[in-house]
Amino acid sequence: MRYLILVPDGAADDRDENGKTPLEEAHMPVVNGLAARGFVGQVTTIPEGIFPGSDAANLAVLGYDPVADLTGRSPLEAVSMGIDMSDTDVAFRANIVTLVGDGAYGDLVITDHSSGDIGDEEARQLLKAVNDELGAGRAENGGRVAFYPGVSYRGALIVSAGEPTVTGIGDVSEEAAGYWLTPPHDILTKRIGDYLPTGEGSGFIKELMEKSYDILKDHEVNKDRVRRGLNPGNSIWIWGQGKKPALDSFESKFGITGSVIAGVDLIKGIGICAGLESITVPGATGTLETNFAGKADAVIEEFEKGKDFVYIHVExxxxxxHQGNRADKIESLERIDAEVLAKVVGWLRKDGEPFRVLVVPDHRTPVALRTHTMEPVPYVIYDSGDEQENAGALFTEASGENGRAFGSGAELAKYFFGKK
Ligand SMILES: [Zn+2]
Known part of the structure; x- marks a missing residue:
């Protein structure tokens, strides 16, 4: 048996003034064909009291507990960047940001959380300069602090348990999970002194941020950026910390192995932490320009290699x-149906081995609200060995409401993988 889970991120929505949701308006013959010969229902991926983030929602769809198993976004990103985290390490996001003004560090104002979406190479040079001065290697080298470049402004900081080497404070990695660090995109145009880390043990983080400014403010890369009229990346902003989630392996939960195909680090990191293989597809960018066909080919390749399960996430x-663009959302749904699902399901049928498909958004992202919401999402389950008479069923919010409701992603996953 082969298992395919396709997640069209944020696909579920609300009706517009013409009384239709994007799923109702989009032409999606393949998934609706599966619905008519399968099951349609709805699932509550986001439990009460949890922010409906993609981290929590994708953990839920994979059958994990988005409350107990979620320890933050940064460790998932760090894992997907190839950083080997121990159970006692703490990962932070180390944004490269733009500060303006004169005087003391605390009097500066943050104007850009991404330094004008700084390029990977410039970001790498800046983080290297910071790491050369402030990094102290990782625990395995007898040190405890290391900065890593990521995509654009999204660096990572890993702090390992052990003796302090930068400043004389307590065990940061034990403390770090406890204090609140402010996301930089929430305080644009504000004086940073009001948002710097506070609380026991956080002085260490504040000191790293302040020293990073001394290192970066006159860096050659930044002088050059200013000459080109671009925002300098003149400080590191540290936030979003967490430990690596201790997930039971997917294989131990469901008895099968598999791969994750995603364009975003967060989803790749969840897959890796679950013991799944993360496949990188060239041109898979997470936008409407993403390489849909390349992703479909990658799914087929994984099945050909003998994987029982492929999880494909399309951002x-x-x-x-989020951009508030309804027409583009509809186009992206139609392309997922025509360029991904049609190709993969066509191959599965031709290959002949029995297969099950689950199509489910991780959460709702209504175009009118431009943000995630908590309501249940529709799902479609199709089993090639157990076809149903379900004419009229569609992959839509309304159709989902008439079908079987699952109270959590874990219940849906158990049903999908365990169904006899
Ligand atoms: Zn989103």
């Missing part, structure tokens, strides 16, 4: 919804 509908 584009969510991204279009």
């Amino acid at each position: 584009a509908p969510d991204e279009c919804a």
